[in-house]
Amino acid sequence: MAKILISDKLSPAAVAIFERRGLEVDFKPGLAPAELRAIIGNYDGLAVRSATKVTREVLDAAPKLRVVGRAGIGVDNVDVTSATARGVVVMNTPYGNAITTAEHAIAMMFALARQLPDASTSTKAGKWEKNRFMGVELFGKTLGLIGCGNIGSIVADRAVGLKMKVVAFDPFLSEKRAVELGVEKVELEELFSRADFLTLHTPLTEQTKNILSRENIAKLRRGVRIINCARGGLVDEAALYDALKSGHVAGAALDVFETEPATDSPLFALENVICTPHLGAATAEAQENVALQVADQMADFLLSGAVSNAINMPSVTAEEAPRLKPYMELARLLGGMAGQLTAAGGDAIRAIRVEYEGHAAELNHKPLTAAALAGVLTPLMGAVNMVNAPVVARERGIDVAETTHERSGEYQTLLRVTVRTDRQERALEGTLIANDKPRLVAIKGISVEADFAPHMLYVTNHDKPGFIGRFGMVLADAGVNIATFHLGRAAAGGDAICLVSLDAPLPDAVLAEVRALPLVVQAQKLAF
Numbered sequence: 001m002a003k004i005l006i007s008d009k010l011s012p013a014a015v016a017i018f019e020r021r022g023l024e025v026d027f028k029p030g031l032a033p034a035e036l037r038a039i040i041g042n043y044d045g046l047a048v049r050s051a052t053k054v055t056r057e058v059l060d061a062a063p064k065l066r067v068v069g070r071a072g073i074g075v076d077n078v079d080v081t082s083a084t085a086r087g088v089v090v091m092n093t094p095y096g097n098a099i100t101t102a103e104h105a106i107a108m109m110f111a112l113a114r115q116l117p118d119a120s121t122s123t124k125a126g127k128w129e130k131n132r133f134m135g136v137e138l139f140g141k142t143l144g145l146i147g148c149g150n151i152g153s154i155v156a157d158r159a160v161g162l163k164m165k166v167v168a169f170d171p172f173l174s175e176k177r178a179v180e181l182g183v184e185k186v187e188l189e190e191l192f193s194r195a196d197f198l199t200l201h202t203p204l205t206e207q208t209k210n211i212l213s214r215e216n217i218a219k220l221r222r223g224v225r226i227i228n229c230a231r232g233g234l235v236d237e238a239a240l241y242d243a244l245k246s247g248h249v250a251g252a253a254l255d256v257f258e259t260e261p262a263t264d265s266p267l268f269a270l271e272n273v274i275c276t277p278h279l280g281a282a283t284a285e286a287q288e289n290v291a292l293q294v295a296d297q298m299a300d301f302l303l304s305g306a307v308s309n310a311i312n313m314p315s316v317t318a319e320e321a322p323r324l325k326p327y328m329e330l331a332r333l334l335g336g337m338a339g340q341l342t343a344a345g346g347d348a349i350r351a352i353r354v355e356y357e358g359h360a361a362e363l364n365h366k367p368l369t370a371a372a373l374a375g376v377l378t379p380l381m382g383a384v385n386m387v388n389a390p391v392v393a394r395e396r397g398i399d400v401a402e403t404t405h406e407r408s409g410e411y412q413t414l415l416r417v418t419v420r421t422d423r424q425e426r427a428l429e430g431t432l433i434a435n436d437k438p439r440l441v442a443i444k445g446i447s448v449e450a451d452f453a454p455h456m457l458y459v460t461n462h463d464k465p466g467f468i469g470r471f472g473m474v475l476a477d478a479g480v481n482i483a484t485f486h487l488g489r490a491a492a493g494g495d496a497i498c499l500v501s502l503d504a505p506l507p508d509a510v511l512a513e514v515r516a517l518p519l520v521v522q523a524q525k526l527a528f
Ligand SMILES: NC(=O)c1ccc[n+]([C@@H]2O[C@H](COP(=O)([O-])OP(=O)(O)OC[C@H]3O[C@@H](n4cnc5c(N)ncnc54)[C@H](O)[C@@H]3O)[C@@H](O)[C@H]2O)c1
Pocket: 072, 073, 074, 094, 097, 098, 101, 146, 147, 148, 149, 150, 151, 152, 169, 170, 171, 172, 173, 201, 202, 203, 204, 205, 207, 208, 229, 230, 231, 255, 256, 278, 279, 280, 281, 282
């Protein structure tokens, strides 16, 4: 039974889902990094929020780990590159806390406009400072939105409802979508010069890091108020401090910080700064949403292979997972055979092409191609799986192509995996028999129908009398039992193929004898 570790404070709903889905789950929020490293080796799945740092060291200590589920949006606490390299799927819940976070940004904007936290503190202290807390209206003001994805769009919608003008900078926002949202798409410089309020809703990336740098803060309209409910690191905190002190920035509301937990910061001393401890997603509704969603996604993946909201793998819906399963196996086996034969030749792979014909052409072929790549690359590079295979192929400079052919030939459904090296091109074709049983149907264009078996021997030879008898005798003399025997040839007297399945692995000495037989061109053991 697959085992899950929950290492952050997820809603108990997640535990209930895992248990209902028949998975073993340990709920251990607040583990120190060393404690996490000490136990992570026992788990197939790790569910986190933002507190757990899923570093390379954690992943190194997790040989069984297949999936990291982030109950939330930002995955900057997960080393996705290392996870991908180790074949671990990383998934998040991209919508579950978006409304809640957008509402927090709007709440922060109101709080800034009316200085609510300080006004509340002062009133509770028995002061009645009616003149001290003069606010500003939001009506008619311009809100500058940096990042207009899920959360930014919801913020825009609410701001439009408040009769604000919204200008947005987001390189991936289309004009059409901007019109639908009622926002004006602008360049960053224009946003800087127009915004009365500025709110950030981008992930933290190389491009967005310090997007509000000292230089950019200086370009902002005097008296601007800044809201950051996205990520610390988007704003240069030292520069913000100076701009708040000088009055260039009238106020800032920060939910996120360069270093978290943020327990000490010069910004805390400023009156015109409002801070919350990364509470953007902290509502009962959002936490229930993300916990349920991440638990279901992780359980789907571990139990059926369905993949949703993965950062590093193509999606497979729960409906298509059972249909794709036998095709994944076929793709893996064809790729595995091509990989073993190529590895034996010792040549570097230049290109891999995966073709889909007939029924196979109608399938979601991205995960199938990933399975075929994993099959090809594993014999050459060790543990490669569907998650890391596309990256491994890209890193090795291997061209990967996918082609679909709607027409079907002799078979109603067919996969063809072709591996090209500098010396040769080798294509393997396979189909599914009775809908789910993988069968090899051709090698290098030569028809040869065979089931895949754990131990096989592949021989290419010249099609001349005498080969089959001598070959059979070598195996018989060595006490090697042939389970199935399949022959194919390009033309009478031409290139021929012999594929046998064996009850046990072929001893190397016997393989050497087969290779030494007259008419044999190549002989190679295969294992599946
Ligand atoms: N405070 C919290 O508790 C909390 C909660 C949820 C999410 N978040 C943060 O909010 C961020 C946004 O979440 P989302 O769901 O809207 O993500 P999203 O992916 O839907 O939207 C992000 C948007 O940023 C845009 N973008 C990327 N690079 C940009 C750049 N250089 N300049 C301008 N725009 C750029 C993208 O095009 C995209 O539209 C997340 O990455 C997460 O870090 C924080």
